Amino acid sequence: MKPQPNTADTRGAVGFAPGVYWIGAMDPTLRTFDIILKTANGTSYNAYLVRGSDGVAIVDTVKENFSGEFFRRLESVADYSEIRAIVLNHLEPDHSGALPELMRRAPRAQLYISQRATSMLKGLLKPQDRTFSYQTVTTGDTVSLGDRTMRFLHTPFLHWPDTQCTYLVEDQILFSGDVFGCHFCDSRLFNDKAGDFRFSFDYYYAHIMRPFKQHVLNALELIEPLPLRIIAPTHGPILRDRPQRYVAHYRELSTSSLAGEIGAHEKSLIIFYMSSYGNTARMAEAIHAGAEGIEGVRVSLFDLEGGEVEPFVDLIEEADALLFGSPTINGDAVKPVWDLLSSLAVVNLKGKLGAAFGSYGWTGEAVRMIEDRMRGLKMRVPVSGIRIKLIPSEEELRACHEFGCDIASILTGRRDHRAVLDLADLV
Amino acid sequence: MPKARITFADIEQTVSVPVGTRVIEVSERVGSGIIYGCRECDCGTCIMHVEEGWNNLSEPSVLEEKVLRDNMASRHDRLACQAQIIGDVKVKPA
Numbered sequence: 224m225k226p227q228p229n230t231a232d233t234r235g236a237v238g239f240a241p242g243v244y245w246i247g248a249m250d251p252t253l254r255t256f257d258i259i260l261k262t263a264n265g266t267s268y269n270a271y272l273v274r275g276s277d278g279v280a281i282v283d284t285v286k287e288n289f290s291g292e293f294f295r296r297l298e299s300v301a302d303y304s305e306i307r308a309i310v311l312n313h314l315e316p317d318h319s320g321a322l323p324e325l326m327r328r329a330p331r332a333q334l335y336i337s338q339r340a341t342s343m344l345k346g347l348l349k350p351q352d353r354t355f356s357y358q359t360v361t362t363g364d365t366v367s368l369g370d371r372t373m374r375f376l377h378t379p380f381l382h383w384p385d386t387q388c389t390y391l392v393e394d395q396i397l398f399s400g401d402v403f404g405c406h407f408c409d410s411r412l413f414n415d416k417a418g419d420f421r422f423s424f425d426y427y428y429a430h431i432m433r434p435f436k437q438h439v440l441n442a443l444e445l446i447e448p449l450p451l452r453i454i455a456p457t458h459g460p461i462l463r464d465r466p467q468r469y470v471a472h473y474r475e476l477s478t479s480s481l482a483g484e485i486g487a488h489e490k491s492l493i494i495f496y497m498s499s500y501g502n503t504a505r506m507a508e509a510i511h512a513g514a515e516g517i518e519g520v521r522v523s524l525f526d527l528e529g530g531e532v533e534p535f536v537d538l539i540e541e542a543d544a545l546l547f548g549s550p551t552i553n554g555d556a557v558k559p560v561w562d563l564l565s566s567l568a569v570v571n572l573k574g575k576l577g578a579a580f581g582s583y584g585w586t587g588e589a590v591r592m593i594e595d596r597m598r599g600l601k602m603r604v605p606v607s608g609i610r611i612k613l614i615p616s617e618e619e620l621r622a623c624h625e626f627g628c629d630i631a632s633i634l635t636g637r638r639d640h641r642a643v644l645d646l647a648d649l650v
Numbered sequence: 651m652p653k654a655r656i657t658f659a660d661i662e663q664t665v666s667v668p669v670g671t672r673v674i675e676v677s678e679r680v681g682s683g684i685i686y687g688c689r690e691c692d693c694g695t696c697i698m699h700v701e702e703g704w705n706n707l708s709e710p711s712v713l714e715e716k717v718l719r720d721n722m723a724s725r726h727d728r729l730a731c732q733a734q735i736i737g738d739v740k741v742k743p744a
Contacts, residue, residue: 338722339721601685601695603678604678606681633681643666645665
């Protein structure tokens with residue numbers, strides 16, 4: 224018996240529901256995506272075509288240099304004059320690359336994007352391109368293709384501000400954009416045929432969606448009530464076999480595990496430090512003791528010398544307050560501190576409380592540099608860090624203890640209300 | 651120099667500032683939870699909600715209004731990196 228060709232090895236569109244086609248492209252040789260992501264077997268750029276009784280819609284396009292493959296598949300099932308609607312769920316160039324040419328070929332089509340996509344559309348197309356007319360859509364808005372209805376879900380920050388999902392109501396197909404996607408190139412195309420992509424799915428979530436967990440949970444509130452037959456993401460296998468389990472998995476991945484370990488009203492405060500002669504370590508211990516005395520705070524103390532970055536990143540993600548202690552060596556904080564502070568792009572730090580401390584020999588820049596870094600990470604740094612020249616005295620250790628109390632009190636909202644301050648008196 | 655008072659509701663702290671001071675110049679120094687991104691009226695990270703004294707902030711520029719609109723800001727929201735304090739006002743992170 225002649226073996227069947229793999230689904231996407233054909234040159235045409237691949238139908239997977241009546242009038243619904245995959246018209247994307249395979250990129251099996253890609254090894255690094257967007258600088259930050261590795262992929263051991265490439266990726267796919269999934270785009271879709273929906274045929275209704277009153278016209279055709281295109282949902283997402285492909286990276287520009289894969290346009291030929293995209294247009295060839297599109298032309299195998301539709302004429303450009305039939306295209307009434309183009310939906311971009313996400314404007315990143317790997318999905319909008321073929322858009323200008325598609326708009327040129329399908330002048331009757333109306334472009335539908337989210338409100339937040341408008342400035343990105345201008346930024347991507349730049350003034351030398353002609354301007355496109357577009358219509359912005361949000362949750363509840365619909366576009367009719369006659370016997371088929373596309374309904375939009377406003378799901379921002381998954382993983383850009385512009386992202387949205389499109390639900391094909393009659394067929395219960397969710398075109399989810401990058402949500403539920405992964406960099407996994409398999410021409411068998413569907414989750415019940417493709418290879419084992421579990422690692423790729425989780426890895427993609429960890430690097431792309433993880434910084435936006437709260438937004439994932441908000442989106443799931445919209446997605447979970449939908450009857451789902453198929454999830455059609457923009458990368459990786461189309462999820463037609465039990466798609467709901469991927470939705471459940473996203474909820475699991477986005478739900479805090481710390482909440483089960485500490486009390487509902489407790490806050491987690493973590494102190495990380497490095498110490499060369501034990502001075503910054505003594506400061507850390509005094510701060511730890513001070514913070515511990517405040518009710519409602521669960522305090523953890525870690526010497527960075529004894530740990531790996533990745534588990535610490537996991538702890539940081541769920542902590543409410545982060546303190547970093549570093550000596551100053553040659554005018555800088557020490558490398559393990561920077562290694563940790565430069566590994567936090569995958570977690571959301573916005574609004575977490577931060578503080579710094581450290582012993583120094585003669586200049587003591589480290590504390591201010593760490594504070595600047597924390598502010599750059601969108602943390603709030605309400606108390607100026609504590610710096611001690613060389614060996615801390617008993618009085619200085621008491622100040623560290625007080626510093627720990629102060630941070631923990633701010634964290635729990637217990638700090639005494641202060642009188643009106645004058646701006647000139649603030650550091 | 652005339653002075654005005656800004657209160658950060660999230661930390662219940664009031665600061666006396668010279669009229670014309672931008673909120674960004676105060677909020678970080680006092681430890682309010684208003685968070686900044688680009689700091690130049692582009693990203694919308696620093697959207698704050700004005701609880702009292704809406705008219706005691708400088709008028710938003712066309713650009714600020716556009717950023718607020720693009721980020722679907724609520725009524726009485728402003729960008730902390732842009733708004734100047736011209737009278738007593740009470741704000742909090744949006």
